[in-house]
Structures are given as structure tokens and as C-alpha cells.
Amino acid sequence: MYFSKKDLHFQLFENLQVTELGRFPYFQDHDRETFQMVLDSAEQIATQSLRPHLTDMDRNEPQLVDGKIHVHPAMGDIIRQFAEGGWINATFSYDEGGQQLPSVMHMAAGFIFQSANYSASVYPFLTTGAANLIRTFGSQTLKETFIPNMLSGKWQGTMALTEPDAGSSLADIRTTAHPTDRPGVYKIKGQKIYISCGDHDACDNVIHLMLAKIPGAPLGVKGISLFVVPQKRVPSGEGNDVLTEGIYHKMGYKGAPIAHLMIGSQDGCKGYLVGEPHQGLAYMFQMMNEARIGVGMNAVAIGTAAYYASLDYAKERPQGRKLGEKDLSQPQVPIIKHADVKRMLLFQKAITEGALNLILYCAQLADIAHAGAGKDAEEAALLLDLLTPIAKSYPSEMCCLTTSAAVQVLGGAGYTRDFPVEQYYREARIHPIHEGTTGIHGMDLLGRKVLMKDGIALRLLSKAIVETIHSAEKQEKLRPFSQSLQRYLEKAGALTQHLVAKAPRDPEGFLADASLYLEYLGILVVAWRWLAMGITATESLERENAQSDFLHGKLAAMRYFYEYELVKMDGLGKRLSSLDQVTVEMRQEWF
Amino acid sequence: MYFSKKDLHFQLFENLQVTELGRFPYFQDHDRETFQMVLDSAEQIATQSLRPHLTDMDRNEPQLVDGKIHVHPAMGDIIRQFAEGGWINATFSYDEGGQQLPSVMHMAAGFIFQSANYSASVYPFLTTGAANLIRTFGSQTLKETFIPNMLSGKWQGTMALTEPDAGSSLADIRTTAHPTDRPGVYKIKGQKIYISCGDHDACDNVIHLMLAKIPGAPLGVKGISLFVVPQKRVPSGEGNDVLTEGIYHKMGYKGAPIAHLMIGSQDGCKGYLVGEPHQGLAYMFQMMNEARIGVGMNAVAIGTAAYYASLDYAKERPQGRKLGEKDLSQPQVPIIKHADVKRMLLFQKAITEGALNLILYCAQLADIAHAGAGKDAEEAALLLDLLTPIAKSYPSEMCCLTTSAAVQVLGGAGYTRDFPVEQYYREARIHPIHEGTTGIHGMDLLGRKVLMKDGIALRLLSKAIVETIHSAEKQEKLRPFSQSLQRYLEKAGALTQHLVAKAPRDPEGFLADASLYLEYLGILVVAWRWLAMGITATESLERENAQSDFLHGKLAAMRYFYEYELVKMDGLGKRLSSLDQVTVEMRQEWF
Structure with missing residues (x-):
């Protein structure tokens, strides 16, 4: 067991009563039955396709060979399954081929995927975010050119923000975008680092949503524009001068590759402006707000998997006797009988279930803000804005501690690679860092x-x-x-x-x-x-x-x-x- | 920089005034000059021989090949250097070839070794503990047979306590020791798990200080006896039926091997009783109390190395501007200028230096209890007894958090294997577990x-x-x-x-x-x-x-x-x- 379906149902249907979202026209085709089907089918993919590779992806991390990143051989199939199941664009409108699924249900499904295998869940999540930016702010041509192959899982999407001298300080990015004689087409030149899924061999192309500055733009964040920068040109398939300069080997979530990219070093990289010039950061932030709640969810999902791993162990492992038991010929009791072990388990339960509720609550606010109208929608948006840094950071920080408690429940066994808790401990540590420290x-x-x-x-x-x-x-x-x-x-x-x-x-x-x-x-x-x-x-x-x-x-x-x-x-x-x-x-x- | 000599001098000589230990006859030959030499020579070995292998030992962990554990090739030389420098028996009396060094100075030297490379520091530390048990409780024959080759670094010493069904609950060990017709010689049979340095190829022999039960002994901890169980018989060098059944691959401190041992499975293992029957746990606890303070020190040492790694980075890494600086054409400032970064650095400094002081204070109490007399010695022993669980656990728990803060100071860089902080984060996590959770x-x-x-x-x-x-x-x-x-x-x-x-x-x-x-x-x-x-x-x-x-x-x-x-x-x-x-x-x- 790596998550509790019973708890997820309790939180969604009894506590948050998400079926009431059906009152909004956008969600009117949904009810408890369709929602449960969503969860069931997520669990099926998670258990059958993601979970079996959890350990293997950690032990066989991506490698850069001759300029190309090679990832775990199962990833191609996994990405296709996500695409075929409609997971990449589940929240999009029917017109766009989506299912108009509420964000809260998409998040709940994501929670199941992430609990099963966080690394594998990252790939489609990034593609969703990138496609979402194009569909929201891009021209009709950009949409038609790029979105279909992203939704089919053929192409990977990324968010390309960070540079060697611009991490937390996005104002300082140096990647440039020079206009060409074709409107909307720019020559891109620069470097990007820490690009998740920035290159890999499980997809045919990588579509970067990249921040860059047009010469003459205002200083700082007000001068940042957003571009679509494909790794290979479309439709020709020839290279677009986006080279993989390096790969980062990490402490955890090793199954997802992180790339260092050189863009336009041969002066041959074309990028396509998304929306208006100098609006890039505002566009990106729309996606980053979703991504931030998503990071909180990643943390909770890993914390939840660790909680159940330690709970299973605590029920099975005999060690010691109840306090006051003097008869040493009595068998040892399972460690779950000890108050201090129950304390460590309750800590994990209280943090992960409480934080899960906060994130689902936030996703529900996003749905109301999106599908509702008037004062309700406005207030939901304001409350969501306030809660977003908390929903991102509280679970991220706390699940470093809950996964540590999981390791502690297992004791010496927890420190070995014979059990998954040490992997969860390493994987949880990224979340207080990425998408804003x-x-x-x-x-x-x-x-x-x-x-x-x-x-x-x-x-x-x-x-x-x-x-x-x-x-x-x-x-x-x-x-x-x-x-x-x-x-x-x-x-x-x-x-x-x-x-x-x-x-x-x-x-x-x-x-x-x-x-x-x-x-x-x-x-x-x-x-x-x-x-x-x-x-x-x-x-x-x-x-x-x-x-x-x-x-x-x-x-x-x-x-x-x-x-x-x-x-x-x-x-x-x-x-x-x-x-x-x-x-x-x-x-x-x-x- | 991986530790602060200035701080160590401040703590030892100004705050704790350890030179006053010279008032006791046992320490009378020592003064500030000899103490500083101890620290200088520790730093020399640490910097020249331990530090260069820090990363390499993490990346190339020990492997079990054909029943033998192979460790990093540098370990043989490192162990010999510890031995030649007199580090294994520095605290022993002159009669026993030691230097009558106060424990507080031995601990301070250990702090330097552990800050430089925790895994490498483990080997001689275990040999010291094992030799210490033999010299304190063993017969003259046992001392003469085993101690000299342990002190010379030729043989490794271990503490062999844990079994598959007896970790925290030592009362439940099942390893048996049957008397033979030779007094003091027993046939040993059982399994031991998680034995640090339990087998490796950097020494010629491994001398286990092993807990086992003599048939008919009282139930529980009152029926545990202590034995010397060599891997190879002495002086013949033939096998003693101690087989390495497995090796544990761990999350961190990968340079030190942890073995699963099968003892006497061919009915051919001889062990030698140390002291009296059924007193094994009392004997072992004398060593474990030292080991426990030592674990606190390990944690502080790793925390200190992480602190200085993050401090160095914070001084060099430009990112962002001071709050209120509106001129974006100004260069970015080093992140150490930001209050939140200073907070994370001060947290590390306050915990590691405070915990270091507590542990050195405890080691000084041990010196007073050992070398002093009357009420002073008695009170020092009582206070040490009370403080030992704190000196073990507070640094262990807190340095998981300080190494986490070090990772956070580096941000994304801290999560990659390009910097040592992620290794420190993994290494720190063992300390709340071993030597008693x-x-x-x-x-x-x-x-x-x-x-x-x-x-x-x-x-x-x-x-x-x-x-x-x-x-x-x-x-x-x-x-x-x-x-x-x-x-x-x-x-x-x-x-x-x-x-x-x-x-x-x-x-x-x-x-x-x-x-x-x-x-x-x-x-x-x-x-x-x-x-x-x-x-x-x-x-x-x-x-x-x-x-x-x-x-x-x-x-x-x-x-x-x-x-x-x-x-x-x-x-x-x-x-x-x-x-x-x-x-x-x-x-x-x-x-």
C-alpha cells in the first residue's frame, strides 16, 4: 500500500464535497461516478506501470551519451499510457480535446501517480504545464503546430527558466532573443540549467517554454519574454541548435533527467514568441502557481508512500515487550505497540493527511476561480493566492521530516537500500528547493x-x-x-x-x-x-x-x-x- | 575549510580550559603545547589522507565478492597511518603503549577526522573500542594475543551485538556459546547483522567483540556474555568459521562496510570468554557509553563540514539584491548578504558549535571521572551518565536538520552531486539510529x-x-x-x-x-x-x-x-x- 484510497475518498467526497463543482456549467458532466472512475483508472496505471519501476529508476539513473540523455527504458511506454489515458490534457476544454476535469481531481490523480513513483510522474506533468501555456497565451499557429504531439506523448514539454547566474533572481536572466525578419520568430542564444526533462530519448522532440530577453527590453523581470523553443524544428525535424551540454546527477528522484542546455551556440536556434513581448514572467507565473501547489502535492505523495511503508513495517516487526512486561519468555511484540513508534506514525499521518487536505482545498479554489463567476470566483482566487506559498512550502518542508520519521521507524533497516524509505527521504528533499525556495x-x-x-x-x-x-x-x-x-x-x-x-x-x-x-x-x-x-x-x-x-x-x-x-x-x-x-x-x- | 581550528581552540583552551586536566597525575605530562600538537597532527592526517577520498569513497562503495568485502583501496594506508600516529590507543596508559591522552583531546582529534571523512574515521574508532574492552575486562592471555595487532592497525576490531531479531531488544539475542573442554574457550553459533567493519580487505584479520548466551544462562540481558571471536584463528591464521553472508548497501557513509555474519554454521567457530560469564552487557555498556558520546561527535563533525561548505558557497554565489535596491543595473550581491541565508547559516553555527561544546564538556567529565578521585570524580561520573543520552541524541537529531539547511543554502546546486552537502545530508541520517535510537x-x-x-x-x-x-x-x-x-x-x-x-x-x-x-x-x-x-x-x-x-x-x-x-x-x-x-x-x- 502506498496511499489510502479510503482517505482520498473521505477527503474529496465527504470533507471537501468536490461533487458540488458540478454546479458550474464547465464541470456539469461530472459526478461522483466519473470522479471515482478517474481515481480508479489512475490507481491502475500507478500500480501496474509506475510502481514496479520505483527502485529500478533510482538505481539506474539517466546518462548523457554522445549529447543525448538516455532514460529508463520503461519511460516511453509510461508516457504513452499517460497520453492515451487522457491525463496530459484532462483539465482542458472539450474543444481542445480535454475532459474538463476539475483541477482538484487531476491533482488527486497526480497524488496517486506521485505516491507510486515520483520520478515517472514528472514527465507528463511538465508537458501539461507547457501545453497549458501555449494554449492560454499562444497564437493559433503555435497551438496547431505544437500541442497535438505534446498531448499524444510524442513530444516532451518543459519550463526553461533557470540560468547559471539566475536562479531565484529571474530578473537577471541573460538568454537573448533577437528578432528576425519573420514576425514572431526570434534567434535565441543563451544557457539554461536544471531543466527537468530538458532532453531524453523517450520522446521524439522536446518543446521548451523558455524565458529570454529581447534586446532593448526594460531591465529586470519586466523585460522578460516567453518563447516556444523546440529541440528539433517542426515539421522538418532538423536540429534547432539546442544542445545538451550536461546532465545533473542528483541525490534523489533520479529517474527524471535534469539537463544543462546550450541554446544557439551555432547561431542556429529559432524561438517563437508566445503572446506579447515582455509579458513572459506574468505568463509563466500563471503556470508556476499551479506548479507550486503541485510541488506541495509531490511532497505529500512521497510522504504518504513513506508513511505506509513504515506502517507496514511497524505492524510486522517484533521487537521488545510492552513496558512493565517482566516475563522474558513471552514473545516480542510488533513495534507498533510502542507509544514512541505510534508517535512517529501519528506524526506522519497528521502531517501528510492534513497537508493533502490543504492542497486539495487549494485546487478546489482554483476550480471555483476558473469555472465560477462574480464575487465567489474572485474571493476564491484571492484566497488561493494567499495560500499558494503555504501549500507549496509547508508540505515540502514537513515531508522532509515525515520521511525522516519513516526511516526512524525502520531503524537500521531504514538506512539500508533494502527498503524504500531511504529513497523517499532523498526524494522529498528537492521540494523545499524547486519552484521557488x-x-x-x-x-x-x-x-x-x-x-x-x-x-x-x-x-x-x-x-x-x-x-x-x-x-x-x-x-x-x-x-x-x-x-x-x-x-x-x-x-x-x-x-x-x-x-x-x-x-x-x-x-x-x-x-x-x-x-x-x-x-x-x-x-x-x-x-x-x-x-x-x-x-x-x-x-x-x-x-x-x-x-x-x-x-x-x-x-x-x-x-x-x-x-x-x-x-x-x-x-x-x-x-x-x-x-x-x-x-x-x-x-x-x-x- | 571543513572545520574551524580557531573555534576548537576557543572551546578547548579558553572555554573548557582542558589544560587544567594536567592537575591529575594520569595527565600530568600534558600541557597546551602537547594538546596543540595533537590537534595539528590530526589535521595533517585529515587533510592529507582522509579528505581527498571523501567523494570517491561515497561513489565506490564496498562490495562483497566471493565471500570477502572489498573496500576503497586507500583504506589500508589510512588505517596504518592512524596506527603509526598512535591514534588507536592514544588514551591508553603508558604501560599499554598509549599516551595517556585525555578523552576530550582524543574526541577533539576525532572531530577533525570525522569532519574530513566520516566513513574513513570509523575503522580505527571501532578498533579502539574493541581493544579497550579486551584491555579492561580480558585475561592477560587475551590481551597479549589480540591487542598488539589491533593497535598496529593490522587487525580490525568490531562490536558484534545486533541480530535479526534483536536490535533495540538485546535481551533477545540467540547466538549461543557452548563450553568446550578448554576453560574460557566456547563454541559460538549464530548470526550477527549490521556489523560495522565486520569484514574487509584492508586488514588481515577481524576481531569481533561479540555478545552470546551460554546455555542455562538467565533469560534476558542478565544472561549475556562477551566473547572475543576472531575471523581467523590466532596464531594459525586458519578460518574460524565466521562467514560474511551479506553486505548492506546504505544511504550514506558508504565508505564503511556493514556486514551480515554467519558464525559457526560449520560448527567450527571458537570464541574466548571476556571476564566473567553473564556480565557481557555490563562490559559492553562501558564501551557503548563512550561510543554514544562519540556518535554525537560524528553528527556534529558532519554538521560542521556541511556548515563550512554552505558558508563558502554563500560568500561566493551572487544572487539577487539587497531589499530596497531598485537599481537593477547594479550587480547581484553574494547570498550571504540576505537575512534568510544568514539565518540558515547561524542555525548551523549555533547548533554545531553548541553541540560540540556539550560533547567536549562530557568528554572532560569522563576524564575527571577516570583520572580524578573522591567526590569530584563521583559527581563527574553521575553528571556524565545523565548527559550521555542527550550528548548522543541532540546532535544526532539536530545535525540532520543542519545538513538540510546546508543543502538549502546551495539551493538546486545543493541537491546535485556536484557539491558535498547532499552527501553530508545522507551521512548525518544514520546517527539517530545507531548506538541506540x-x-x-x-x-x-x-x-x-x-x-x-x-x-x-x-x-x-x-x-x-x-x-x-x-x-x-x-x-x-x-x-x-x-x-x-x-x-x-x-x-x-x-x-x-x-x-x-x-x-x-x-x-x-x-x-x-x-x-x-x-x-x-x-x-x-x-x-x-x-x-x-x-x-x-x-x-x-x-x-x-x-x-x-x-x-x-x-x-x-x-x-x-x-x-x-x-x-x-x-x-x-x-x-x-x-x-x-x-x-x-x-x-x-x-x-
Whole structure:
């Protein structure tokens, strides 16, 4: 078992009630039955085609041979299966060959793929993102030229942003795009690094969605344009002077290749402008916002697989006896009987299920923002904007710790390559880095999202949390939790006021601990999602007893989160309120 | 740079004043000059012989070929250099060919070796431990037969404890030792797993210090005896029926081989009883206590190497501009100028230097307990006993996080194998597992050490902390820190009372959160060590300005610890005081 279908159904259908999305015309053909089919068919591909290669892809990583990256031989088939199943463009409109699937269901299916084999899931995900950019901002010609072969899995899509001197600082990219005499066609020249799936032999062509600067453009991010840059020209198939200069060997998710690309070094690379000049970053950010929630999901998926691997082990592995058992002739008990092991398992359960709920909630907001109208859609978009850095970073940071707990449950065995948990531990570590580091997202949250439109998004969040608190108050058993959340919500409000007051006179001090503020608000938000799940579980328990083990487990995980995680806000809050600016005042020469 | 000699000198000579150990007759030949020579010669071996193989040993891990484990070809020379330098028996008495070096200096030298290349440092360390057991508890014949070739590096020593069904639960080992007609000689039969350096081709023989049970022995740990079990018989050199059944491939510290051994499967394995029958665990624990502090040091050493790797990168890597810099034509600044990066560096500095101080302090206690007499020696032994689980576990757990911060400072680069930080991240992860998991040490601390002799050790710790607080009060600048520590010390006292009161009526509830209590007390103890270093730094600053950058850095790291780490006791304390026993009440079927 690498994920829980029961939990996924509980979260989607009982807690979030995603079938209500059917009220929007765009989603009107969908209902619980079609949604369950989506999950079932995702599980089938995941179990039959992705899962069997999990270990093998880690042990046989991609290699660069004579300028071409060779990936695991199973990848060609896997990509074709994703394409044939309609996964690459499932969320696209019927007109575009899609299924108008809500994003929340696409995310849920992605969760299953990623839990099964994160590396393999990356390829189609990137193609979806790239195709999505072309269909949203590209000309009719670009769409017709590139999208069909991307959706069929024949061609790989990528996001080509990072350069040797421009990682977090996209303002500093140096790749140039010189106009040619053909409108919309540019000569591209530069270097891109860390390009996921930037070259490989499981597809016939690679379509890069690449950021570059047109000469004379404004400095900084306002001068960045977006181009389609194919590896091979279309339809001729001849080379487009996009050369694979190197491959990065990584600590984890080794099944997906990361390339270093030289573009136009022979002066022969053609790129095609997407949309208007100088709008590239705005376009890219639309996709990056989705990708960011997606990264949070990747982290949760890996954390979930690790949780179930350690749970299985804990049930089977006999070691030690219950405290107080003096009779040593008694057999040893499975380690799941020890409170400290249950603590490590509950930690994983509380973090992964809570974070999963937050991400699905965000995806549902994206669906409402997209398919809804008026104030509802607007508010959903604002709330999503605020929650995106949290939905990206909280799971990314925390699932480094949950996979570590999985390793710890297995003990010495967990450190060996005989079990998958060490692989999960290595794979989880990428997520606080890619699609914006945690530090960048902290500044995005506190420096931009909290302040935007006079703090309206934070008020919307506060309102949503208060509504959940009111619902929970109807259940006597939940009152200690709703009261606790109320207290922390008030503290968070006061702390935010305190910080924001600092912003005008001391911008550096204001943002110095933005990463801590991100963690602080992340805990609050996940506690809220746990209370929402607690309400659903309590109501279900009153109705029926069939699933009661599952529901009791839910309530125990909520208790765990409130007892062990929510209280971390105390220390974080104390630090965030402090006037000592040691990180600002620290000097390079003092290290 | 992989460690700071300046910091090591500060900690040893200024803060801990280890030269005062010269007051004991056993150490009387040592002074600052001999100690510095020890450190210089350790650095020379580390830099010239260990460091160059760091990456290579990770990439070319040991392999089992035809029943023999082959390790990196440099290991033979490295082991010989350790032996020739007198490192294996440096702490032994002159009579035994040693140098009567204080343990604290041996540990400090070990820190240098481990920072340079942890895997390579493991081999001689294990031989020291094994030889130490023979010289302390073995007969004259055993000493003469085995020790000389171990000290010369010709033979490897090991600790052979773990079995397939007996890891944390040593009471359950099944390896048997049947008496023969020769007194002290037994026939050994069984299996041992996870034996570090249990077989390899860089030495001629492997001398296992092995736990086994003599038939008819009491059940459990009271029936365990200790044996010397050589891989090849001495002096004949013929096989002793100790076969290498397998090798474990690990996530990290791949340079050191871990073996699965079959002992006596052909009925031909002879072992030699060490000391008295049934005393094996007591003997082994003497060595394990040293080994446990040693594991804490390994963790700190790896954390330190990662800290300096990320510090070097942060000084060199330009990315982004200072907040508020609007002129994009200005060059990018090194990332060390960003507060969030300084935060991640200060975190590493505060944890690794604070934990290093705790471990050196513990090693100094071991020296006083060993070479001193009367009440001083007795109290040092008690305090060491109490601090051992903390000195083992706090650095082990925290250096998983500091190496993670090092990866994060490098961003995408840190996740690739082009930089050493990903290796440090993988290597650090073993330490919360081996020599007793964190869960085991939590129970040791709360269930045994805190309670022992009516709580005397905890009172000694409290007294030592109060003394430091009183010294700090003399310095006005340190008063906020001493007052803060005083408050947390009082809270910790009250919390411990609260927990201990639970012990008789609810032993499971009492120990359920022992791991959290270990973390809680660990933070307090390291905050105390930081205050002690803060006093030394403040006094030094008053005297001279030469090293002021270094001393300002010390004080900033202390501030960091109090601002960001000490406050974590709030949340932990709240949880530890709570009456909700969710981990005890959680049931297997609810997961």
C-alpha cells in the first residue's frame, strides 16, 4: 500500500464535497461516478506501470551519451499510457480535446501517480504545464503546430527558466532573443540549467517554454519574454541548435533527467514568441502557481508512500515487550505497540493527511476561480493566492521530516537500500528547493500576499477559519479544538499586525523571518483543515459504524496535530514578536 | 575549510580550559603545547589522507565478492597511518603503549577526522573500542594475543551485538556459546547483522567483540556474555568459521562496510570468554557509553563540514539584491548578504558549535571521572551518565536538520552531486539510529537517568547551570540570557516533577513522550553551554581586539540560539504537560 484510497475518498467526497463543482456549467458532466472512475483508472496505471519501476529508476539513473540523455527504458511506454489515458490534457476544454476535469481531481490523480513513483510522474506533468501555456497565451499557429504531439506523448514539454547566474533572481536572466525578419520568430542564444526533462530519448522532440530577453527590453523581470523553443524544428525535424551540454546527477528522484542546455551556440536556434513581448514572467507565473501547489502535492505523495511503508513495517516487526512486561519468555511484540513508534506514525499521518487536505482545498479554489463567476470566483482566487506559498512550502518542508520519521521507524533497516524509505527521504528533499525556495515563498507570503489589496486575502482566510470554528462548536467533543484554534487565530492576527507595522520603516527587519512566518501560518492553516476533517469524521461517526476504525484514526490524528504541532506556534510566535534582529545584524566576517 | 581550528581552540583552551586536566597525575605530562600538537597532527592526517577520498569513497562503495568485502583501496594506508600516529590507543596508559591522552583531546582529534571523512574515521574508532574492552575486562592471555595487532592497525576490531531479531531488544539475542573442554574457550553459533567493519580487505584479520548466551544462562540481558571471536584463528591464521553472508548497501557513509555474519554454521567457530560469564552487557555498556558520546561527535563533525561548505558557497554565489535596491543595473550581491541565508547559516553555527561544546564538556567529565578521585570524580561520573543520552541524541537529531539547511543554502546546486552537502545530508541520517535510537535514549534519560539515586544527577546538572547563570550575571550584556535560562531551568524542574509523579501509577504514559523530553532537556543543556561560551567570549572581548570578528560571531550565535532554539521549549513544554495521551490510546487498527 502506498496511499489510502479510503482517505482520498473521505477527503474529496465527504470533507471537501468536490461533487458540488458540478454546479458550474464547465464541470456539469461530472459526478461522483466519473470522479471515482478517474481515481480508479489512475490507481491502475500507478500500480501496474509506475510502481514496479520505483527502485529500478533510482538505481539506474539517466546518462548523457554522445549529447543525448538516455532514460529508463520503461519511460516511453509510461508516457504513452499517460497520453492515451487522457491525463496530459484532462483539465482542458472539450474543444481542445480535454475532459474538463476539475483541477482538484487531476491533482488527486497526480497524488496517486506521485505516491507510486515520483520520478515517472514528472514527465507528463511538465508537458501539461507547457501545453497549458501555449494554449492560454499562444497564437493559433503555435497551438496547431505544437500541442497535438505534446498531448499524444510524442513530444516532451518543459519550463526553461533557470540560468547559471539566475536562479531565484529571474530578473537577471541573460538568454537573448533577437528578432528576425519573420514576425514572431526570434534567434535565441543563451544557457539554461536544471531543466527537468530538458532532453531524453523517450520522446521524439522536446518543446521548451523558455524565458529570454529581447534586446532593448526594460531591465529586470519586466523585460522578460516567453518563447516556444523546440529541440528539433517542426515539421522538418532538423536540429534547432539546442544542445545538451550536461546532465545533473542528483541525490534523489533520479529517474527524471535534469539537463544543462546550450541554446544557439551555432547561431542556429529559432524561438517563437508566445503572446506579447515582455509579458513572459506574468505568463509563466500563471503556470508556476499551479506548479507550486503541485510541488506541495509531490511532497505529500512521497510522504504518504513513506508513511505506509513504515506502517507496514511497524505492524510486522517484533521487537521488545510492552513496558512493565517482566516475563522474558513471552514473545516480542510488533513495534507498533510502542507509544514512541505510534508517535512517529501519528506524526506522519497528521502531517501528510492534513497537508493533502490543504492542497486539495487549494485546487478546489482554483476550480471555483476558473469555472465560477462574480464575487465567489474572485474571493476564491484571492484566497488561493494567499495560500499558494503555504501549500507549496509547508508540505515540502514537513515531508522532509515525515520521511525522516519513516526511516526512524525502520531503524537500521531504514538506512539500508533494502527498503524504500531511504529513497523517499532523498526524494522529498528537492521540494523545499524547486519552484521557488522556502525563503522565496516566505517573502512572497509576508511581503506580498499578506499585504495585497489592504490585507483582504488574510481577512478572507480568517473568515473561512472562523466559519469552521463555528461549525465545530456544535460538536461538544470538538470544542477543545475549536477553542484552541480560535486562540491561535487571534494570536496570529495580532502578530501579523505587529509585523506589518514594521514594514514601512524597516523592510529588511520585516522580512528577515518571513520563512518562520510561513511556517507559523502553515501550522495554523493545517490545524484549520484538521478541524474541518474532524467535523466530517465526527458527523460520520454519528451516522454509521462501518468505517469507525478509519474515523477514530482521523480523530486521533487531529488530536495529535493539536497536541504536538499546533503548540509549535508558541515558540515561533515568541521569536517573531521579538525585537532582536540578530540575522540582520550578523556580518559576513563574523561567521 | 571543513572545520574551524580557531573555534576548537576557543572551546578547548579558553572555554573548557582542558589544560587544567594536567592537575591529575594520569595527565600530568600534558600541557597546551602537547594538546596543540595533537590537534595539528590530526589535521595533517585529515587533510592529507582522509579528505581527498571523501567523494570517491561515497561513489565506490564496498562490495562483497566471493565471500570477502572489498573496500576503497586507500583504506589500508589510512588505517596504518592512524596506527603509526598512535591514534588507536592514544588514551591508553603508558604501560599499554598509549599516551595517556585525555578523552576530550582524543574526541577533539576525532572531530577533525570525522569532519574530513566520516566513513574513513570509523575503522580505527571501532578498533579502539574493541581493544579497550579486551584491555579492561580480558585475561592477560587475551590481551597479549589480540591487542598488539589491533593497535598496529593490522587487525580490525568490531562490536558484534545486533541480530535479526534483536536490535533495540538485546535481551533477545540467540547466538549461543557452548563450553568446550578448554576453560574460557566456547563454541559460538549464530548470526550477527549490521556489523560495522565486520569484514574487509584492508586488514588481515577481524576481531569481533561479540555478545552470546551460554546455555542455562538467565533469560534476558542478565544472561549475556562477551566473547572475543576472531575471523581467523590466532596464531594459525586458519578460518574460524565466521562467514560474511551479506553486505548492506546504505544511504550514506558508504565508505564503511556493514556486514551480515554467519558464525559457526560449520560448527567450527571458537570464541574466548571476556571476564566473567553473564556480565557481557555490563562490559559492553562501558564501551557503548563512550561510543554514544562519540556518535554525537560524528553528527556534529558532519554538521560542521556541511556548515563550512554552505558558508563558502554563500560568500561566493551572487544572487539577487539587497531589499530596497531598485537599481537593477547594479550587480547581484553574494547570498550571504540576505537575512534568510544568514539565518540558515547561524542555525548551523549555533547548533554545531553548541553541540560540540556539550560533547567536549562530557568528554572532560569522563576524564575527571577516570583520572580524578573522591567526590569530584563521583559527581563527574553521575553528571556524565545523565548527559550521555542527550550528548548522543541532540546532535544526532539536530545535525540532520543542519545538513538540510546546508543543502538549502546551495539551493538546486545543493541537491546535485556536484557539491558535498547532499552527501553530508545522507551521512548525518544514520546517527539517530545507531548506538541506540533516539527513542531508546529518551527512555534511558527519563526512565532511568533522571530517576537514578533519587534524582541526584539532575540536581548536579541544575547546580552546574545555576553556577554558570551566576557567572553570567556579572556581565551586564549577558543578563537577558542568564535570566532567560534561569526561567527555562525553573520550568524544566517543574515539568520533570510533574512527569516523575506520573511514573508509579502510569509507566506507559510517563515514558510515552520521552523522546520529546530528551529534546526539551537537550535544548536547555545546549543553551547552558552557549551561555558558558558567551561568558568566555565577553571576557575575551574585554581583553583584546585581535579576534573580535570571531568573538562577535560567537555572541551572535548565542543570541541566535536563545532567540530561535530556546523558545522551542515553550511548545514542547506545553505538550509534555498535557494530559492527552493520544499516542498511548492510539490503536493499531485505527492507522
